[in-house]
Amino acid sequence: AEAKARDRSVQAFTDEARRRAARRVELERELRDAAENEQFELFLQPKFESASRRLSGAEALIRWRHPQRGLVSPAEFIPVLEETGLIVDVGAWVRRRGLEISRRWRDMGIAGLRIAVNVSVQELRQQNFVAGCTELLAPAGGDHDLDFEITESMLMDDIHQNIGVLQALRDLGSRIAIDDFGTGYSSLNYLSRLPADSLKIDRSFVALLAQSPDTVSLVTNIVNLAHSLGLRVVAEGVEDEEQAKLLRLLRCDEVQGFLLGRPLPLEDFERSFLA
Ligand code: C2E
Ligand code: MG
Ligand code: MG
């Protein structure tokens, strides 16, 4: 009886593994499809100057409008895009679309509102990543509003190569933000050499700010470090006024989070923040 029970649980295990593998194959197929059928969309989340609460820019965050499942979050599909290499085409689309939106805002007469798109390290590593960005941005001769966010934890592998790529993006007139800062292991040595314009404090720290004196000193140190390196500091995931107030006191330059605005489809963003 024991052996039988064991067989049954082994069977259940392999059934589950098989189901998971099948779901994954299906997901990959659907993502290829999504890339071809324009099921991706950029949502926009506002960023504000911490002291004045003036709108300073927007972060573009990809969404997938799945025909049956509705909106799917990037946490679910970005890793699959990265593993399959589909991120290369989708990333190129994100940059084109981001630039298009920023041009639309210029045409509406809104000056100086920048858009930051997120880039995966898998994209940075592509042989022709810089060439693609150059093709997109060089015609503007540096006069455009497209910026980039790159997650800290990924940057440090292959740091020398990445420094070159980030410098090339800056030479094209884009600003660089180091995203989710504090979750990686940047050495001070490399941080000072990174061609970057700002650090985005990861929202796990912002969430602890109001309860934890240790987090307050940590954030204080990050802000001081950033400022001493000539970098601006953006806090992400700001959800309540107490956090916003603390961040202002700690001289954090910009804030972003549900308190001030959720990521929204373009039309809703414009209605809420550009009207
Ligand atoms: P991220 O770049 O760090 O983006 C911030 C994430 O925090 C977004 O999640 C945003 O919706 C969420 N967020 C903003 N404010 C708050 C808040 O107050 N509270 C909470 N709990 N969350 C907040 P989202 O849109 O699900 O994106 C997740 C991640 O997916 C992004 O993290 C980024 O790493 C990646 N991602 C998104 N769009 C793209 C893209 O176009 N390309 C690439 N390569 N990655 C992307
Ligand atoms: Mg980001
Ligand atoms: Mg982030």
Ligand code: MG
């Ligand atoms: Mg993140």
